[in-house]
Amino acid sequence: MLSLPVHRTAPLGAVCVLLLALSGCHDGRGDPPAQPPPEVGVATIVPRTVRLADAFNGRVEAVDAVELRPRVSGYLQRVAYKEGDLVPQGAVLFVIDPRPYRIALDRALAQRQRARAAAGLAQVQLKRVQTLIDSHATSQEELDNARAADAQARADLQAADAAVADAQLNLGFTEVRAPIAGRVGRAMATVGNLARADDTLLTTVVSQDPVYVYFDCDEQSYLRYNARRADPKHRAIGADPVRVGLANETGFPHAGTVDFLDNRLDPATGTIRARVRLANADRTFTPGLYARVQLVSGRDEDALLVDDKAVLTDQDRKYVYVIGPGDKALRRDVTIGRLLDGERIVEKGLKAGDRVIVDGVQRVDYPGAPVKPKTLAASVEAAAPAAQ
Incomplete structure (x- = not known):
C-alpha cells in the first residue's frame, strides 16, 4: 500500500509565543530619529505709508523723426555718412549730381544779366522821351510806350532775379542735409540710383535726447x-x-x-x-x-505690506502662512492689492504685528505644522513709496 507523507501543523499558541519572543529581541535602536521642525524666515507686518x-x-x-526725401531729382553721386551714426543738424548725408543744376544756375545768371541790360536801356530811353516831351518835340504816345517798356524791363529783371534764386536753391538741394540732430538710419538708396524729388525715401533721422x-x-x-x-x-x-x-x-x-x-x-x-x-x-x-x-x-495712505513671494494661491483664493501659538504655521486667507517694489498691499486678512512666513514657505507641509521661525532683517521704511 502506498503511504503518503504526513504534514503536522504547529499549534497556534506556539506560533504566537515565538512571535512574542522575537519581538522582545528588538530594542528600538533602529528607529529613525524624529525630524526637527523646518526653519522658516518670518517678517513682522507693520503699517507703512504708501503712495498709490x-x-x-x-x-x-x-521727439522728432524725419523721413528724408530729396527736394530735387537726380542721380546719387555720394552717400556721405555712416549708417547708424549720430549726426548734427545740417550734416551732409547724400549728394545728388550737381552738374545739371550748376548749368541751370549759369543760364539763370546770364538771363539776369541780359534783363539788367534791357532794364538799363529802357530807363535811358524813358528819360530821353521825357526830355523831348517837355520841349514838345515828341508825342504823348511815345512817352506812354517808353514808360511801358521801362516797366516791362524792370519786371523782367525781377523775374530773372527770382530765376537765379531758384537755381541757387536747387543747386543747394543737391546736398541732402540732416534737418535735425539725431541718429541716422540705413541708406535706402545707393550711389548711381535715381532719386526723384519729394518721392524717393533716402533714409530716416530720429532725435535722441529727450x-x-x-x-x-x-x-x-x-x-x-x-x-x-x-x-x-x-x-x-x-x-x-x-x-x-x-x-x-x-x-x-x-x-x-x-x-x-x-x-x-x-x-x-x-x-x-x-x-x-x-x-x-x-x-x-x-x-x-x-x-x-x-x-x-x-493720495498717501497707510497700508500693510507683505513680500509678494509669501502670497500663495489656492484656486481663486490667496493666502499666507502666519506663525501661530506654539510656533505652528497657520493658514490665513487674504485679499491683496497693488504691488510695491516686490511687496504686496494686503487689504484684508492680516493685522499689524502678524508674523508672516516669507522664506521657506515650501517647507510647510500642512496648515498647523510646527516650524522654527527665524526673524528676517526688517526693511527700512521708505518715505511714501509708490504702489502700482
Missing part, C-alpha cells in the same frame, strides 16, 4: 490722477514725477514728467493717450522700445 500709483505699458518714441514715452491711461486711473492734480500742490502737469522702466530693468529706475494729456478719451477703448518726457543723454532709450510707466494717481 498705476502701471501702464508704453512705447518710446523720438525722448517721449506714449501710453494709454484707463478711465479710472485718469480720474484718480485728475483728483490728485486738484490738490494745489499737484495742480500743474508734471508736479509729480513719473517713473519709467524698460523690459530688462527691475522696477522703475528712470524719472520723467507727464507733459501731455490728450483732449478726450477714446470711447471705443475707454482710455486717454498720455505722454512722458524723459532725458536721454546716455542714450538708454531707443525709439520703439517697450517701456513700463508708473504714474502716481492716489
Whole structure:
C-alpha cells in the first residue's frame, strides 16, 4: 500500500509565543530619529505709508523723426555718412549730381544779366522821351510806350532775379542735409540710383535726447490722477514725477514728467493717450522700445505690506502662512492689492504685528505644522513709496 507523507501543523499558541519572543529581541535602536521642525524666515507686518500709483505699458518714441526725401531729382553721386551714426543738424548725408543744376544756375545768371541790360536801356530811353516831351518835340504816345517798356524791363529783371534764386536753391538741394540732430538710419538708396524729388525715401533721422514715452491711461486711473492734480500742490502737469522702466530693468529706475494729456478719451477703448518726457543723454532709450510707466494717481495712505513671494494661491483664493501659538504655521486667507517694489498691499486678512512666513514657505507641509521661525532683517521704511 502506498503511504503518503504526513504534514503536522504547529499549534497556534506556539506560533504566537515565538512571535512574542522575537519581538522582545528588538530594542528600538533602529528607529529613525524624529525630524526637527523646518526653519522658516518670518517678517513682522507693520503699517507703512504708501503712495498709490498705476502701471501702464508704453512705447518710446523720438521727439522728432524725419523721413528724408530729396527736394530735387537726380542721380546719387555720394552717400556721405555712416549708417547708424549720430549726426548734427545740417550734416551732409547724400549728394545728388550737381552738374545739371550748376548749368541751370549759369543760364539763370546770364538771363539776369541780359534783363539788367534791357532794364538799363529802357530807363535811358524813358528819360530821353521825357526830355523831348517837355520841349514838345515828341508825342504823348511815345512817352506812354517808353514808360511801358521801362516797366516791362524792370519786371523782367525781377523775374530773372527770382530765376537765379531758384537755381541757387536747387543747386543747394543737391546736398541732402540732416534737418535735425539725431541718429541716422540705413541708406535706402545707393550711389548711381535715381532719386526723384519729394518721392524717393533716402533714409530716416530720429532725435535722441529727450525722448517721449506714449501710453494709454484707463478711465479710472485718469480720474484718480485728475483728483490728485486738484490738490494745489499737484495742480500743474508734471508736479509729480513719473517713473519709467524698460523690459530688462527691475522696477522703475528712470524719472520723467507727464507733459501731455490728450483732449478726450477714446470711447471705443475707454482710455486717454498720455505722454512722458524723459532725458536721454546716455542714450538708454531707443525709439520703439517697450517701456513700463508708473504714474502716481492716489493720495498717501497707510497700508500693510507683505513680500509678494509669501502670497500663495489656492484656486481663486490667496493666502499666507502666519506663525501661530506654539510656533505652528497657520493658514490665513487674504485679499491683496497693488504691488510695491516686490511687496504686496494686503487689504484684508492680516493685522499689524502678524508674523508672516516669507522664506521657506515650501517647507510647510500642512496648515498647523510646527516650524522654527527665524526673524528676517526688517526693511527700512521708505518715505511714501509708490504702489502700482
